[in-house]
Structures are given as structure tokens and as C-alpha cells.
Amino acid sequence: MMLSTALKLSQGAMTAGRATGIGLLSRTPSRLSPSSSRFFCGPKGSNASPVALQMIDYALSHARSLKSDESYAQGLLVLEQCLSTHSNEVVDATSQNSRAMVLHAMSTLLFERGAFDDAIDKLQIIQVASMEDLVGLNLLLERNDTSQMLADKCLQLFVNASTDIDCYNDGVGSKVLNVRAKALKGLVELVHGNLESAESFFQASRDDKGCTGNVALSYGEFLHSTGKFSLAKELYQKAIEEISANKEFADPHALSGCCMSGREVRLAATCALGQLEGHLGNFSEAEEILTRVLTKTEEHFGSHHPNVGTVLTCIALMFRHKAIMEQASSLLIQEGLYRRALDLLKAPSLETEGTKADVGRRDIVALARGAYAEVLCVQQNRKDEGEKMKRWAETAWRNRRLSLAEALEISELSSKVPVIDARISRAL
Numbered sequence: 001m002m003l004s005t006a007l008k009l010s011q012g013a014m015t016a017g018r019a020t021g022i023g024l025l026s027r028t029p030s031r032l033s034p035s036s037s038r039f040f041c042g043p044k045g046s047n048a049s050p051v052a053l054q055m056i057d058y059a060l061s062h063a064r065s066l067k068s069d070e071s072y073a074q075g076l077l078v079l080e081q082c083l084s085t086h087s088n089e090v091v092d093a094t095s096q097n098s099r100a101m102v103l104h105a106m107s108t109l110l111f112e113r114g115a116f117d118d119a120i121d122k123l124q125i126i127q128v129a130s131m132e133d134l135v136g137l138n139l140l141l142e143r144n145d146t147s148q149m150l151a152d153k154c155l156q157l158f159v160n161a162s163t164d165i166d167c168y169n170d171g172v173g174s175k176v177l178n179v180r181a182k183a184l185k186g187l188v189e190l191v192h193g194n195l196e197s198a199e200s201f202f203q204a205s206r207d208d209k210g211c212t213g214n215v216a217l218s219y220g221e222f223l224h225s226t227g228k229f230s231l232a233k234e235l236y237q238k239a240i241e242e243i244s245a246n247k248e249f250a251d252p253h254a255l256s257g258c259c260m261s262g263r264e265v266r267l268a269a270t271c272a273l274g275q276l277e278g279h280l281g282n283f284s285e286a287e288e289i290l291t292r293v294l295t296k297t298e299e300h301f302g303s304h305h306p307n308v309g310t311v312l313t314c315i316a317l318m319f320r321h322k323a324i325m326e327q328a329s330s331l332l333i334q335e336g337l338y339r340r341a342l343d344l345l346k347a348p349s350l351e352t353e354g355t356k357a358d359v360g361r362r363d364i365v366a367l368a369r370g371a372y373a374e375v376l377c378v379q380q381n382r383k384d385e386g387e388k389m390k391r392w393a394e395t396a397w398r399n400r401r402l403s404l405a406e407a408l409e410i411s412e413l414s415s416k417v418p419v420i421d422a423r424i425s426r427a428l
Contacts (some may be wrong), residue, residue: 018059025139055082056105063109069304072113079106100130103258107133108164111258112301116141119258130305131157131216132184136260139191139424147370151188154181171287179210187267190225190428193400193420195406198222211235214260217269223371224276225401225419225428233276239269259423268422271314278318280415281325290315293422309344310336312370320371324410325372331375338372350392365425370404399427 010287055078063075064368083102107122107130120137123130131154140343184199205211205219243266258264294311301307316337323330347365348358359365370393376386397404407418407427419428 007259036217049094049098050083052085052102054175055079060105060109063111069113072109073119075109079403088304104130104133104261105207108257108261111137123258130257132180133258133260135184135188136424137258139188139426140259140361142426144192147188148192151185154184157181166197174298176210179204179215183215183218185328186222187214190218190222191424191426193402195222195226195401211238213262213265215422217265217272218241220269221272221419221421224272224279224419227417229276229280233273234268234278236273240266240273243269263300264423267293269298271311271422272419274320275314275419277308283318283325286318287315287420290318299420304344306345307343307422309368310361310364310420310422312341312344313364314420314422316341317370319370320374321410331378335372338368338375341368342372350388353354353392353395359396363399364425365417366396366404367420367427368396370397372410374408382397401428 002092002190004154034036037352047368059075059078059082061071061079079102083099083106086181102229103122104293107119110116110119110122116137120134121298123134123137131150135147135154138144140300180414182201182204185353186198188207189195189198189201199222202222205215211219214236216239220232220239220301220313223229223235224232243262271293274286277283277284290311294308297305297308314336319337326357342365345361345365345368347369365426370387373390373393376382379386397407399407402416402418406416420426421428
């Protein structure tokens with residue numbers, strides 16, 4: 001059924017392709033020509049092939065319906081069929097926009113299955129439009145220098161292409177892309193702990209045009225981490241509402257994939273909102289929001305995915321904050337959450353030195369172990385275990401803005417607020 005549907009859609013696309021001179025190409029994608037390295041957007045709508053949009057929607061829905069290796073392979077096959085009908089040699093906007101969307105969709109499915117390098121390969125083909133996703137993946141993989149280089153390249157590509165961007169007649173598209181490029185650089189600076197530099201790049205985000213999706217979330221996290229809770233909350237809610245109203249991959253003007261896709265941003269913005277409510281002391285609201293994020297994350301990735309561990313860490317830290325503020329005890333709840341989170345995050349043995357351990361999502365693992373160590377240290381018969389875990393967490397922690405002790409400090413006077421970005425599993 002899946003293959004027959006894909007064949008019908010593909011045949012329709014090839015018929016349209018022959019009418020415009022687009023022939024069937026090899027399934028192996030090649031790098032776009034310099035003239036087609038562009039920001040993908042168009043006047044009065046998405047300016048992409050309706051058949052391509054239909055095939056993308058079908059492929060994503062089918063792959064995610066069963067969440068199996070086979071369903072994802074079939075979804076990728078549909079996208080390969082679609083990609084073969086859009087030539088990289090044809091420079092008309094519709095064909096190039098469609099091709100970019102298909103490649104973004106392919107990279108997103110590969111990302112969801114944990115094939116990060118394959119996802120990066122797809123994104124490198126489409127260059128400018130993929131920079132946001134490439135930076136996000138490299139931040140997730142803690143390739144900080146690479147993410148810095150890519151963010152700088154994105155800014156430069158925007159400057160070079162700004163006079164030749166096929167956007168709305170009123171110039172809104174150019175403004176939106178400018179805001180996106182600067183916000184991306186701001187996020188990288190925030191991860192690196194350079195708050196002053198980050199603020200300078202987020203200045204452009206104050207203009208309502210373009211302050212959506214990843215831009216709104218990243219700017220909100222900057223405000224959140226610097227204690228501007230009210231403004232951060234507005235931006236988180238804006239990101240959630242606007243992304244919920246838009247269909248995934250429907251608009252090349254806001255094209256993003258992998259960990260920066262609309263679905264990822266919605267989950268991360270909701271997770272950030274839950275953390276913020278906890279920081280404000282609104283624990284009932286925080287628990288309700290974070291529990292909703294946990295359910296959605298499990299539905300999207302499966303119950304054993306490391307992203308579930310990231311959300312569980314946020315929930316555990318919220319219960320820790322609540323226990324301290326209310327002078328109550330929730331040791332059993334916290335321990336259960338930390339243990340489950342660390343298991344899903346595939347935390348290495350404590351016998352492995354923290355600085356030398358190969359740790360995925362290092363920020364989250366170190367934060368979870370640092371907080372878990374506190375739970376153990378207050379129990380006399382487990383204090384030695386707790387001290388050992390604390391030492392591991394301190395040596396593994398690499399955040400440049402906060403020490404681990406500062407990240408775990410609960411104080412109304414502290415201006416340093418840790419925020420977990422669930423898109424990239426980094427502590428900001």
C-alpha cells in the first residue's frame with residue numbers, strides 16, 4: 001500500500017517534471033550549484049510543488065506511525081522518489097524550494113533514528129537553508145567550534161545573498177532571514193557562555209517580524225537565563241502557539257529540520273516554559289506542563305529515547321526545587337527520576353573519569369548526577385556513593401557560564417538561572 005501510493009505520487013510528479021523540462025535523476029543527491037545556494041522562500045505562499053508537499057507529509061506520517069526501522073526506511077524511500085523528480089540543475093524557485101524541503105524532511109527522519117552523520121550529509125547539500133539545522137546538530141553533538149564556524153558562515157552567506165533573495169515584495173522575507181541568522185549566532189554565543197555577545201545578536205529579534213519558531217525560543221532562553229522571566233514566558237508561549245498553527249515543512253520561509261524542526265521547537269519551548277514556571281515557584285503549573293512534554297516526547301521518539309531522559313531530568317530538578325522551597329522531602333521521587341533519566345541518557349560508569357568519558361548529552365548527564373549526588377549524600381549509609389557521584393559530575397561539567405554548584409543553587413538572589421534547551425540537550 002505504501003509503495004503503491006508513493007509510486008502514484010511519484011508518477012504525478014514526473015509528469016509535472018516533464019512538462020517543465022525536469023527529468024528523472026539519480027537517487028544520489030549532489031551539491032547545489034552556487035547559483036542555487038539560496039534562502040528558500042517565495043511570494044504569496046510556499047512556492048513549492050503541491051505534489052512534493054503531499055509526498056513529504058505522507059512520508060513523515062508513515063515513518064512516525066509505527067516508529068520502526070522498516071517504517072522509517074519506507075518513508076525515506078518515498079522521499080527519495082520525490083527527490084528524483086526535482087533537478088538540482090534547474091534554478092526555478094519552485095523546483096529548488098521543493099528539493100530543499102525534501103532534503104530537510106529526509107534529514108529529519110534520519111535524525112529521529114539517531115543517524116546524525118547521515119542527517120548532516122543531507123543538510124550539507126542544501127547549504128544556506130540548512131545552516132540552522134547543521135548548527136543545531138553540532139551543538140547537540142558538542143562540536144562547539146564547528147557550530148561557531150557554521151553560525152559565522154550563515155551570517156556571511158546572508159550578507160552575500162541578501163541582494164538576490166526571492167522573497168515577499170515588501171522585503172519582509174529579507175528581514176525574517178536576517179533575524180534568523182542573527183538569532184542562530186546568538187544561540188551559539190549563549191551556549192558558549194558569552195552573554196554580552198549573545199545579547200548583541202538577539203537585538204534583531206526584538207522586531208516582531210521573524211521572531212517566531214527557533215528565534216523566539218532562543219531569545220526566550222537568553223531572557224530566561226538572565227532572569228527576565230516575564231518576557232521569556234511571552235516568547236515561549238509565542239513559539240508554541242505559532243508553531244502549533246503551522247504545518248511541518250509547509251513553508252520554506254520558515255524551513256527547519258532535525259533538532260531545529262517545528263515539532264522539536266514546540267516540545268523544547270513547552271519544556272522551557274515548564275522550567276520557567278518552576279523557577280517562579282509555580283510548581284503545580286510546572287509539573288503539569290513538564291508532564292505534558294514528557295508524554296509528547298515519548299509519543300514522538302519512543303519511551304526509551306535519550307530525549308525522554310532530558311525531560312525527566314527537568315522534572316526531577318523541578319521536584320528538587322520544590323522540596324527546597326517548601327522544606328519538604330521528595331527523595332524517593334527524585335531518585336526514581338534521576339535513575340531513569342541517567343539510564344535513558346546512557347550515562348557511563350562512575351569508574352570512568354568524567355573528563356575522559358565519552359558522554360552524549362554531557363550537560364544533562366552531569367547535571368542529573370550532580371543533583372542525584374545530593375540525594376545520596378543526605379543518607380548516611382549512601383554518602384560515600386554520593387560523594388563519588390558528585391566528583392564525577394564536577395569533572396564532567398563543561399558549561400562556561402555556570403559552575404555545577406551555581407547551576408544547582410536555589411536562591412532568589414541568584415541572577416544565574418540554568419535553562420535546559422531540549423532541542424540540543426544543552427544547559428544554558
